[in-house]
Amino acid sequence: MAKSCPISSSFIIISVLIHFTLSIGLRRWPDVLPYELQSLDIASRLRVDPDATRMASRDFGRLVHPPNPAAVLYPSSIEDIASLVKFSYNRSSPFSIAARGQGHSLRGQAMASHGVVVEMRSLNNCSCGSGIRVTKNPIWGSYADVGGEQQWIDVLQATLKHGLAPVSWTDYLYLTIGGTLSNAGISGQTFRHGPQISNVYEMDVLTGKGELVTCSKDTNSELFFAVLGGLGQFGIITRARIALEPAPERVKWIQMLYDDFSTFSRDQEHLISINGLDYLEGSLSMQNSPPNNWRSSFSPSEYPRISSLISKNGIIYCLEVVKYYDELTSHTVDEELQVLLKGLNFLPGFVFTKDVSLVDFLNRVHSGELNLRAKGLWDVPHPWLNLFVPRSSISDFNSGVFRDILPKINQTTGPFLVYPMIRNKWDDRTSAVIPDEDIFYTVGVLHSSGADDWEPLENQNKEILKFCDKAGIKIKRYLSRYTTKEDWMNHFGPKWRTFEDRKAQFDPKMILSPGQQIFNSV
Numbered sequence: 001m002a003k004s005c006p007i008s009s010s011f012i013i014i015s016v017l018i019h020f021t022l023s024i025g026l027r028r029w030p031d032v033l034p035y036e037l038q039s040l041d042i043a044s045r046l047r048v049d050p051d052a053t054r055m056a057s058r059d060f061g062r063l064v065h066p067p068n069p070a071a072v073l074y075p076s077s078i079e080d081i082a083s084l085v086k087f088s089y090n091r092s093s094p095f096s097i098a099a100r101g102q103g104h105s106l107r108g109q110a111m112a113s114h115g116v117v118v119e120m121r122s123l124n125n126c127s128c129g130s131g132i133r134v135t136k137n138p139i140w141g142s143y144a145d146v147g148g149e150q151q152w153i154d155v156l157q158a159t160l161k162h163g164l165a166p167v168s169w170t171d172y173l174y175l176t177i178g179g180t181l182s183n184a185g186i187s188g189q190t191f192r193h194g195p196q197i198s199n200v201y202e203m204d205v206l207t208g209k210g211e212l213v214t215c216s217k218d219t220n221s222e223l224f225f226a227v228l229g230g231l232g233q234f235g236i237i238t239r240a241r242i243a244l245e246p247a248p249e250r251v252k253w254i255q256m257l258y259d260d261f262s263t264f265s266r267d268q269e270h271l272i273s274i275n276g277l278d279y280l281e282g283s284l285s286m287q288n289s290p291p292n293n294w295r296s297s298f299s300p301s302e303y304p305r306i307s308s309l310i311s312k313n314g315i316i317y318c319l320e321v322v323k324y325y326d327e328l329t330s331h332t333v334d335e336e337l338q339v340l341l342k343g344l345n346f347l348p349g350f351v352f353t354k355d356v357s358l359v360d361f362l363n364r365v366h367s368g369e370l371n372l373r374a375k376g377l378w379d380v381p382h383p384w385l386n387l388f389v390p391r392s393s394i395s396d397f398n399s400g401v402f403r404d405i406l407p408k409i410n411q412t413t414g415p416f417l418v419y420p421m422i423r424n425k426w427d428d429r430t431s432a433v434i435p436d437e438d439i440f441y442t443v444g445v446l447h448s449s450g451a452d453d454w455e456p457l458e459n460q461n462k463e464i465l466k467f468c469d470k471a472g473i474k475i476k477r478y479l480s481r482y483t484t485k486e487d488w489m490n491h492f493g494p495k496w497r498t499f500e501d502r503k504a505q506f507d508p509k510m511i512l513s514p515g516q517q518i519f520n521s522v
Contacts, residue, residue: 257316
């Protein structure tokens with residue numbers, strides 16, 4: 001009988017150890033994660049190396065820098081994510097888990113310090129994700145089943161091949177479906193169709209217990225409404241069934257300027273009260289926030305006139321509207337627009353019209369992004385402030401914020417958005433929170449800054465919030481993060497008890513989305 005060779009055995013053991021070390025990214029297994037996690041099938045898709053964990057602790061805001069996650073999971077299937085969540089849930093001391101899409105959060109909401117971040121985009125690299133499937137159904141109508149990891153730009157391109165498109169959008173399309181549905185998803189179509197969370201038929205959701213549940217308004221409805229606008233607290237969206245409609249081919253895009261806010265807001269409210277327009281947004285420009293920015297632009301030939309108007313008035317307001325059309329309506333669209341815009345009180349001579357394809361319009365922010373990236377100005381701090389302001393207070397907000405607080409900063413800022421929405425287009429059963437008035441405005445103070453000069457802008461945001469509090473303006477913050485339980489309770493108001501009950505039902509061990517700091521706040 002042949003004798004075993006000690007050298008060969010030692011060599012094999014060393015080889016195995018080397019392989020194991022390489023498989024976890026040339027770094028020892030983190031103490032905060034259970035050693036048994038390495039025995040799961042997903043162990044080879046967990047990275048604990050500094051490159052992976054450092055990337056997962058960054059986001060679009062670039063304002064917060066919490067401790068890195070202990071590991072990052074790059075799933076090859078939804079089952080990989082379920083395995084991770086189940087493992088954590090079944091432990092006496094579970095670790096936290098955060099699903100990350102494009103990392104477009106502003107203040108660390110998609111992070112999981114000392115926990116595990118799930119890179120949802122990894123599902124795009126395999127055939128095991130939900131992908132995008134378009135269906136025409138006599139009961140549902142047209143819809144798309146879309147993986148939570150997919151981006152809205154991909155949904156647009158896939159649905160257009162069938163002559164269809166979603167009805168509600170965000171201004172920026174390089175965001176994931178799971179990400180926007182966990183917040184609300186708003187843009188200029190919201191006044192007509194409601195936010196994106198009002199245009200979902202069905203979802204597959206992985207709860208904090210590791211259970212994959214199909215839900216809709218009629219089936220597992222409590223989970224369905226909890227997850228929509230739920231800030232990732234109740235489950236990870238792995239599939240959403242999105243409403244579609246026939247896609248137009250082109251759009252008439254009109255920009256109108258105002259020098260008076262009451263006239264500007266009155267015209268906006270009139271336009272959202274009538275049928276016919278497909279998009280409406282408003283914005284403002286001032287000396288430190290020029291009209292040509294990454295979000296919208298005017299013809300270079302018009303820029304001197306507009307700049308002169310800003311110098312004269314200190315601030316101007318821009319109303320943007322869009323009317324969709326195709327070959328069948330191309331001969332009537334101009335006449336229809338004339339009827340819709342009749343009686344508006346914009347400044348004479350300051351009306352600008354563009355005729356562009358649907359894709360060019362919906363993807364308009366991307367061209368601004370590419371321009372900023374080329375200049376190294378995209379991956380910078382973004383101390384944004386997004387608010388919902390009741391209609392009854394919007395005039396006071398204009399006087400106190402737009403005309404007083406915003407002009408104080410002596411650096412280029414903006415853009416600034418302000419446009420109305422209609423409450424009855426939102427489903428109050430969802431977790432999203434909006435003001436308690438029939439009409440409210442969304443206000444976006446979308447600052448960008450250098451790496452070292454964002455604090456004055458952040459202090460300005462605090463000044464705006466303090467002004468609203470002192471003036472009794474009952475705002476609701478959007479895309480924001482509070483740091484105390486009391487603040488979250490005030491934010492949700494009457495919905496807090498329901499929110500708390502849903503957390504106990506679907507994520508009782510408080511595993512999911514710790515970066516929001518809702519249930520792990522002081």
